[in-house]
Amino acid sequence: MSKEPAGDGILPPGASCLYPAPVVMDALDRMARALSPEFEGSRPLVLIVLTGGLYVGAALTQRLPFALDIDFVRVSRYGAGTEPGRLVWQLTPRLPLAGRSVLFIDDVWDEGLTLAGLVEWAVGQGAIKVRSAVLVHKEPPERPGGIVPVAGPDYFGLRAGRDWIVGWGMDLAGSGRHLPAIYVLPGGETLGPGVETP
Numbered sequence: 001m002s003k004e005p006a007g008d009g010i011l012p013p014g015a016s017c018l019y020p021a022p023v024v025m026d027a028l029d030r031m032a033r034a035l036s037p038e039f040e041g042s043r044p045l046v047l048i049v050l051t052g053g054l055y056v057g058a059a060l061t062q063r064l065p066f067a068l069d070i071d072f073v074r075v076s077r078y079g080a081g082t083e084p085g086r087l088v089w090q091l092t093p094r095l096p097l098a099g100r101s102v103l104f105i106d107d108v109w110d111e112g113l114t115l116a117g118l119v120e121w122a123v124g125q126g127a128i129k130v131r132s133a134v135l136v137h138k139e140p141p142e143r144p145g146g147i148v149p150v151a152g153p154d155y156f157g158l159r160a161g162r163d164w165i166v167g168w169g170m171d172l173a174g175s176g177r178h179l180p181a182i183y184v185l186p187g188g189e190t191l192g193p194g195v196e197t198p
Helices: 021-039 053-061 113-124
Strands: 016-019 045-049 069-076 088-091 101-109 129-138 155-160 182-184
Touching: 016 021, 021 053, 021 101, 021 129, 021 155, 045 053, 045 113, 053 101, 053 129, 069 113, 101 113, 113 129, 155 182
Parallel strands: 045 069, 045 101, 101 129, 129 155
Antiparallel strands: 016 182, 069 088
């Protein structure tokens, strides 16, 4: 892990660079190469999960060498009077999902509940194939008995531990989403590059 500082006072003292920009670019290239055989020729509907997925979605779709349609979703798992795990919609796609191959793109897989809810929703909307891609796959949270509650994303580029990370859509109190590298707050460590799985 690089110890270069997170510039311009955007992040607190002690933040360090977990993945510099060239490593992130390489990860996006690898993800695009892995996604291409699965979606080429199907004109998938790419649904970018806002707000965090905006940067990853733009960079990843620019690397995909086939026709696609882009739309957006914005959800949360919590709202007044709702139970955790229930999707609260803030923006729904304008394009229909029925009969389409769908790819969700987001910045990070943390506990995976939101992404799992979106995949389930897309299947219910009639999508014929649904896949998910995130830039960073964080280490699953600890659960009693070692149970991981939700399956991980179908594709990811980089791994991280449980520490707070910022950049490429991930933020600290709304700040730092635009950073071209990925930074970790003090105490964090990497688990190595991601492994794309079809």
